[in-house]
Amino acid sequence: MTGFLIIAVLVLFAVAVWQMKGIFQLSQIKKGDDSQVANDKDNRFNGKLMLWFLVFFYVFLIYGFWEWTRVLLPEAASEHGKDIDLLMLISMVIIMFVLVITQFLLHYFAFKYHGKKDQKAVFFADNDKLEFIWTIIPVIVLAALIIYGLFTWTDIMNVTEDEDTLVVELYAKQFTWEARYSGEDNTLGEANVRFVEGINTIGIDASDPNSMDDVVTRELRLPVGRKVLFKMRSQDVLHSAYMPHFRAQMNTVPGMITQFAFTPTITTAEMRQNPEIIAKVENINQLRNDKNVELAARGEETLDPYEFDYLLLCNKICGASHYNMQMNIIVVSQEEFDTWMAEQTTFGETLNP
């Protein structure tokens, strides 16, 4: 399908070049008017093209929504994510509505009123009523969006910690992520980059009793249905913890602890069964297989088949390998989480094996 689009584009381009030739010839044959100011013929021609452009615009819009919505993120895997998605949908509908109408008016007027020799423009300089109307309509629509948006935002960002909240530290450095769980006491020990040394890769303060039961891991495992509060740190430059499937993002800032909280609602296993994800994974594996044929022909290493996982990506430019600063997120049931957690070595154990 994309191949088709590319061909279509190339054909269009060829047509444009060919047209160019035509225009050159025209301008050479007709020596009559070389003022280089648009005449009636130019006005008619370009007016018509305005309509054709409008057609292109709508077709492209429809093509985009038809063909490319399948690559979008699947349903939100967090509680607050659903609110964001709904707000997004509402905003999108409004935007598309306004877009379609205003682009129509703009290009249609450009076509309809293209200059003609005997046409008179209307001297229309002001109309308070009209201007009032199109000031007040955006005001009302935007006010509604703002109010809705702000409620959603406050809900998301007002983190209230309770008994049940799982506190996890996300630690960023060029170009990896590490996670620290607070252990039995559900309290993270103190930490500072000044303690980074040897196996203590994230600078935990060993003199703080709270840190002994902390658990440092290279993957992020979360129990479903339980609120997670992320405390984020960075040891070198800005990074950003971006977890698109959970509609979550927060920068990590050296010298500062930032936070973000959400409640995962769909386990990784469940998400892999989501029809959208199944289709997406199938498509991706198809593409990878096609590529493997090529790679094999050249005697190069082939790509592994792909299986879906939630991702934590770095989303703030942080250096050469910014593009590959990632960590898998695995959402499991509480029991699975507890079993996994029991297998991990605590910070205390790593210090005194």
Next chain:
Amino acid sequence: MSTEAHNHTADHHDDHGHHHKDTFITKYIFSIDHKMISKQYLITGLFMGIIGIAMSILFRLQLAWPDKQFTVYEIFLGKWGADGIMDPNVYLALVTIHGTIMVFFVLTAGLSGTFSNLLIPLQIGARDMASGFLNMVSYWLFFLSSVIMIMSLFVEAGPAAAGWTIYPPLSALPQAMPGSGAGMTLWLVSMAIFIASSLLGSLNYIVTVINLRTKGMSMTRLPLTIWAFFVTAIIGVVSFPVLFSAALMLIMDRSFGTSFFLSDIYIAGEVLHNQGGSPVLFEHLFWFLGHPEVYIVLLPALGITSEIIATNSRKPIFGYRAMVASILAIAFLSTIVWGHHMFVSGMNPFLGSVFTFTTLLIAIPSAVKAFNYITTLWKGNLQLNPAMLFSIGLVSTFISGGLTGIILGDSALDINVHDTYFVVAHFHLVMGISALYGLFAGVYHWFPRMFGRMMNKNLGYIHFWVTVIGAYGIFFPMHFIGMAGLPRRYYTNTAFPYFDDLANINVVITIFAIITAAVQLVFLYNFIASIFYGKKAPQNPWKSNTLEWTAPVKHIHGNWPGAIPHVYRWSYDYSKLNKAGDDYVIAGQDYVPQNIPLQDNEEEMSH
């Protein structure tokens, strides 16, 4: 300063008949004539634009075909493109310098510098800028900063690569990336000089507009171009110094061991001594300029289109007072919305709410402007010259790009699209492409005024139509890959199999980008060829009302050979009918230039 400026021009008032004995140097190089300086800005800006766009093609190639080798990398990037493979650091450097060049050098200096210089004196009826000398200094500082920026490309460890936003600590620590060494030093020096240039220019524009308007040119009779340039200059004066201080503090952090933006850092195996600084502070300072910068880029383009749309519609601009009010509202609001770039920076979420509120407020004057443009077309007699087409194109991309701002400005929604390609799509349409269209529109429209010749219209049409399709072709698909969660500033997306299905879309984007960049050559050819071989321009080719068209085609020092024309009306009396309503005010002529006194048969408007 303004009294001095007054005296200077007063001289000119008295002896306008004379001719300076210009040598080549004083005429073409160290010129103090605003018309020549404007051409210098334009040509320097276009030259930088060629570099900036060429860079975008290089990194687009990399994004579309990350596993292919391209010899062009080796040709242009040398050791960083060895064997046709692009180095990840140089990818970031290309993106960074592309952004810097396009925003500051092309669309701030190239656009506003060119047309403020050309039009402010000519449209308000002044012999020159308040201070021709400062104006010259301003241009040469800009030139110097361009040279330094280009020099930085040849630094051993590579040019600045921390993104055009140069957030520390990345930009402060050479250990963090090679580009943050000498490359970043040159970037900062270049920008500091650029800011000095911009401030000198802006102060000059402000003083000129306030003091040197000809008799009868009240503020409410100013063409919207001048309003836009004037307000732009004010925003520049308010916000650029803040960037200057941020750059200064960054220089100190880098070289003198201060800790404005650095704290608790462990890098390259050691802990740095810095304690107590905050990178978030830098973000605040940067965006306090950075957001107004968007309008510094955009307002002149909007001013230019207002003028061009009115002239070519043969109609007054609809809602002149509302247009001025929106310019002022946008200018004011633009200084209190910067936080929308920082919703997830770790700043207090309550602040996020405030910035959401102010940001969505700014949508209102923007919407008013868009509606007013559309209404100006309604029942017009549209002369579809290339300049007019680009102006219509600007309104189109301004709407498309502006609408997605409603999503980005909404803090809750920004969480998930922040720093993705959705943002790249948004700002390119609303600021990059719109302002670029404004630049093109301005060049096509005022080329006769600048060079005394006409540009070829058919080449202009080709340029326009391929560009509009191409620009949407590039940036429309980017919304989708952004909403799919693809971060920007990624050297390749192959590290995430999850993004494999976006590869095709990236190919589409790159093909459109190559076509679009290629068609700019048509413009370039037309521009250069027309300077030398274009058809000789008549005095007022577009039958326009503004004063610049009353000056002779051949440039003279002081602009008008005789007395400066006086002004008796606003600049939008197009297709105005006489009292009887049976003909135009001037029979058979659908426009009344500003220097024509009120006629007996016409009703005076409140303007």
